[in-house]
Amino acid sequence: MRVSVKAPAKINLTLDVLSKRPDGYHDVEMVMTTVDLADRVDLTLLRSREILIDCSASFVPLDQRNHAFKAAKLLMERYSVDKGVHIYIDKHIPVAAGLAGGSSDAAATLRGLNKLWNLGLTLDELATIGAEIGSDVPFCVYGGTALAKGCGEKLTHLSSPTSCWVILAKPPIGVSTADVYGNLRVDQIKKHPNTERMLDAILSKNFSLMANNLCNVLEEVTLTRYPQVMQIKELMIQSGADGVLMSGSGPTVFGLVQKEAKVHRIYNALRGFVKDVYAVRILGGGETEILD
CATH class of the missing domain: 3.30.70.890 (GHMP kinase, C-terminal domain)
Structure with a gap:
């Protein structure tokens, strides 16, 4: 069984930094929206309890440094999943570009594995898990347009901007x-x-x-x-x-x-x-x- 998920890039229409927190992170306030540039994440069910990952871009890490790998490992361990997954990322979003490519791949992995492993989780539950991987992952779980506060995890969903x-x-x-x-x-x-x-x-x-x-x-x-x-x-x-x-x-x-x-x-x-x-x-x- 295989599930394929679209993982769109995001842009910041605004990005404000309000303060530096005692833990070293920053409180932000930003408006983000998705654009029609996307990776494709293919998830293939494995009977063995392992996570394998490949990518069309040669310079993307294929181990625990990869956000998609982290997403799969987190779900597997938290919900005691006894199956595995092969993750293939067809990369179109540039890496380390400010477009949340890695975060979107992680979010797509969470959404896809929710179906592949029959976990029955809501998007809100997936977004909460995603916040443990990276601050942009909750937004990417939902996609669309949102006002993000806190470290980026406190989201207010917005209507889409005018098309352009x-x-x-x-x-x-x-x-x-x-x-x-x-x-x-x-x-x-x-x-x-x-x-x-x-x-x-x-x-x-x-x-x-x-x-x-x-x-x-x-x-x-x-x-x-x-x-x-x-x-x-x-x-x-x-x-x-x-x-x-x-x-x-x-x-x-x-x-x-x-x-x-x-x-x-x-x-x-x-x-x-x-x-x-x-x-x-x-x-x-x-x-x-x-x-x-």
Whole structure:
């Protein structure tokens, strides 16, 4: 028996850091939504109690460092599952890109194994388990659009934003999320997002309001430390994107584009600068579908 699950990428429309907690983590407030760039996670039932993992991308770890492996191990141990699984990740989301690829793979694994192993868990229960793997995993369990608080696990589900194009560009570098947060001085943040205005933009499906209120406080760290990210952002703005922002801790930059006529021009301009460029759509609705 095999189950296949779609694992879409996410972008941050806003990302605010409110404080640093005693445990070293940060309290955040961010608006996230899914886009139509996705991995596919194929889960095949094994009669033996083992977890095997393969991936189409050669540089993804295939052991306990992999979020999908962690998800399977957590479910297996918590619910005393006496079967196993072979996990194959068909990778399309860039790795270490600020797009929650690993978290989305973990969430897809949780949803798929819930069916494959007949666990009968709710999405809320899967999201609670996912929070033990990573702060973006609960959001990815549900998909769609949400306001996230706490460490990212306290979610308020939102309606989908107005449909538009999203152009993603990732330079050939990796960025450590821990390093970016470690170099952020919360008391020195120059500009915080207007989260309420972004929520209004989503509720009213106002594209201009959404594009004009993109804001990510982590840019203050990443753009300074990685000039390539700033160059991509400037090129995207010059090429005519309606709103441009770095997603997560980077290094991926995305541009929101309302008119399709602009998409090819911006895409081609970026392709002359970096290899990893994608033109996709905002999904925004829940993407918890089991493909087969």
